[in-house]
Amino acid sequence: MSRIGVSQRLFPEHYPERGGDDDDEFFDLEDNDASEVNKNIPKEVLAEVEKELEEKFKDYPKGMGFCHIYWYHKKQALEQRGYTWLSPQDVANSDPHNRTIYD
Numbered sequence: 001m002s003r004i005g006v007s008q009r010l011f012p013e014h015y016p017e018r019g020g021d022d023d024d025e026f027f028d029l030e031d032n033d034a035s036e037v038n039k040n041i042p043k044e045v046l047a048e049v050e051k052e053l054e055e056k057f058k059d060y061p062k063g064m065g066f067c068h069i070y071w072y073h074k075k076q077a078l079e080q081r082g083y084t085w086l087s088p089q090d091v092a093n094s095d096p097h098n099r100t101i102y103d
Contacts, residue, residue: 041083049077064103 053073060066071087078085092100 037084037086041078041085045078045081045083049074049081052077067102 053070056073057066057070060069068089071089075085075087088100089102092098092102
């Protein structure tokens with residue numbers, strides 16, 4: 001799996017294709033610690049929520065800080081469906097030694 005940024009994964013139409021190095025600073029959504037908790041959410045439910053959010057934010061600027069807005073709304077949508085979802089920031093906050101900062 002290629003490593004791409006969160007916004008780039010969610011809204012690929014806003015990013016031209018990149019070539020080359022896979023070992024850059026981008027976050028790999030499949031390799032975070034939340035995957036253990038989040039794997040209990042059916043893929044169909046995740047796809048449904050992500051489609052809703054894509055439509056909701058289609059005209060919203062995807063700049064600095066957008067990932068927090070997106071994660072907040074994703075968490076809310078999944079909680080309404082009865083699922084607990086951990087964002088990458090939730091995982092970072094749970095580890096006092098983790099100094100990861102998301103835009």
